[in-house]
Amino acid sequence: MPTLTAPWPAPVATRPLDATVLVPGSKSLTNRTLPLAALAVEPTRITGALVSRDADLMIGALRALGTGIEAYDGGTTLVVTPAVLRGPAEVDCGLAGTVMRFIPPIAALADGPVRLDGDAGARVRPMGPVLRGLAALGVPVTGADPATGEPVDDPSFLPLTVHGTGRVLGGEVEIDASGSSQFVSALLLAAPRFEAGLTLHHVGEVLPSQPHIDMTIAALRERGVNVDDAAPGKWRVEPGPISGGDVVIEPDLSNAGPFLAAALAVGGTVRVPNWPTATTQPGALLPGLLERLGATTALADGVLSVTGTHAVRPVDVDLSAAGELAPTIAALAALADGESRLRGIAHIRGHETDRLAALVTEIRRLGGSAEETEDGLIIRGGGLHGADVETYHDHRMATFAAVVGLAVEGVRVVNVATTAKTLPDFTAMWADLLGPSGRA
Numbered sequence: 544m545p546t547l548t549a550p551w552p553a554p555v556a557t558r559p560l561d562a563t564v565l566v567p568g569s570k571s572l573t574n575r576t577l578p579l580a581a582l583a584v585e586p587t588r589i590t591g592a593l594v595s596r597d598a599d600l601m602i603g604a605l606r607a608l609g610t611g612i613e614a615y616d617g618g619t620t621l622v623v624t625p626a627v628l629r630g631p632a633e634v635d636c637g638l639a640g641t642v643m644r645f646i647p648p649i650a651a652l653a654d655g656p657v658r659l660d661g662d663a664g665a666r667v668r669p670m671g672p673v674l675r676g677l678a679a680l681g682v683p684v685t686g687a688d689p690a691t692g693e694p695v696d697d698p699s700f701l702p703l704t705v706h707g708t709g710r711v712l713g714g715e716v717e718i719d720a721s722g723s724s725q726f727v728s729a730l731l732l733a734a735p736r737f738e739a740g741l742t743l744h745h746v747g748e749v750l751p752s753q754p755h756i757d758m759t760i761a762a763l764r765e766r767g768v769n770v771d772d773a774a775p776g777k778w779r780v781e782p783g784p785i786s787g788g789d790v791v792i793e794p795d796l797s798n799a800g801p802f803l804a805a806a807l808a809v810g811g812t813v814r815v816p817n818w819p820t821a822t823t824q825p826g827a828l829l830p831g832l833l834e835r836l837g838a839t840t841a842l843a844d845g846v847l848s849v850t851g852t853h854a855v856r857p858v859d860v861d862l863s864a865a866g867e868l869a870p871t872i873a874a875l876a877a878l879a880d881g882e883s884r885l886r887g888i889a890h891i892r893g894h895e896t897d898r899l900a901a902l903v904t905e906i907r908r909l910g911g912s913a914e915e916t917e918d919g920l921i922i923r924g925g926g927l928h929g930a931d932v933e934t935y936h937d938h939r940m941a942t943f944a945a946v947v948g949l950a951v952e953g954v955r956v957v958n959v960a961t962t963a964k965t966l967p968d969f970t971a972m973w974a975d976l977l978g979p980s981g982r983a
């Protein structure tokens with residue numbers, strides 16, 4: 544999408560923060576609950592759903608396949624009525640990993656071809672393991688060269704067409720999910736509808752984002768599906784009905800990240816209500832991470848409070864379980880007093896943009912020092928100055944820049960509207976964080 548507006552001047556905090564931030568629903572939970580509801584044997588009522596571009600794209604994809612979805616309460620309540628999945632259909636995946644990876648196995652259950660495409664940035668995000676997994680299950684997938692439209696054998700990227708026949712036999716499949724946990728989640732989510740279910744083996748060296756795989760398994764079990772995950776890197780999903788009913792979506796803890804990080808960046812306290820006591824969201828790791836970076840945290844009556852003193856400690860952390868937190872942790876590392884190391888996140892080169900390259904380029908543009916390693920980043924904190932930070936259509940690059948901008952004069956964020964991917968109200972929420980005048 545073109546960038547038409549002027550860069551957004553990130554507000555600078557002039558005094559310690561004292562804010563409570565209500566964070567909207569989880570992208571990952573919303574975009575699992577919707578497809579499971581479409582595959583269910585009865586309607587599902589979802590409350591607390593995220594209203595954002597990624598959720599809209601998932602709703603659009605499932606509607607294109609025939610699912611009934613009614614929205615209420617500004618879109619935060621969704622009533623999903625499953626129907627026979629049908630093709631032909633066209634699906635716009637935008638830049639949503641959850642849509643481009645989760646929809647193909649669902650499209651395999653449709654009774655006709657389903658063509659998927661997305662933003663230019665989506666066409667370079669890896670999908671091969673999901674597509675090869677489907678091919679191994681007997682579901683043909685054809686690709687097309689985006690420039691010429693010529694057919695591509697063995698497609699690994701959008702655009703592509705899944706040729707469903709209305710049924711998938713299922714069985715046993717091996718994939719390499721070292722590039723994204725979403726390859727595993729995608730196949731597991733649709734598997735109860737495969738006639739023989741699915742036994743899935745991961746054969747790669749690393750498996751990122753284990754909490755997101757646990758989230759998929761928990762979502763399936765909550766809907767009555769039998770899943771065996773006792774052996775590492777192996778999952779068995781039994782065929783069977785997926786129940787509907789009422790589902791309440793937790794707040795998006797990863798989206799809480801930049802707001803909580805703000806307390807460390809400039810001092811003061813930021814509180815996030817409705818913090819779940821137990822969750823599969825990787826954002827659950829935030830309190831521990833922020834403590835290592837110098838914050839004190841407390842969870843009382845469901846409110847997480849993070850307090851900082853404006854001094855940020857460097858860290859050496861393995862973020863393989865929570866790669867989507869890397870831009871937020873990188874912002875704090877860039878403000879820290881010393882050298883930080885972020886490990887275990889080679890796979891975020893395949894996120895909305897190559898996040899390792901983007902973070903290095905933008906930290907350097909801000910006057911800081913950063914370099915890529917094989918599986919992460921080395922960031923030497925301090926020495927920052929204002930700059931126009933590029934965001935590469937990546938919501939988390941925009942929030943990375945906003946966190947830095949709280950503490951550094953003259954930071955402007957190019958295409959801050961990219962935050963609409965998961966947080967359309969980001970700039971208003973950020974102004975509220977700073978107090979009534981928008982400046983703390």
Ligand SMILES: O=C(O)C1=C[C@@H](OP(=O)(O)O)[C@@H](O)[C@H](O)C1
Nearest residue numbers: 571723724725751752755866867
């Ligand atoms: O399944 C999900 O909802 C997600 C899984 C993770 O993907 P990767 O394993 O590709 O990092 C995460 O980063 C992404 O934001 C959401």
Ligand SMILES: C=C(OP(=O)(O)O)C(=O)O
Nearest residue numbers: 638639640641867894895
């Ligand atoms: C990696 C992310 O998104 P996606 O669901 O598009 O993979 C993210 O939100 O950080």
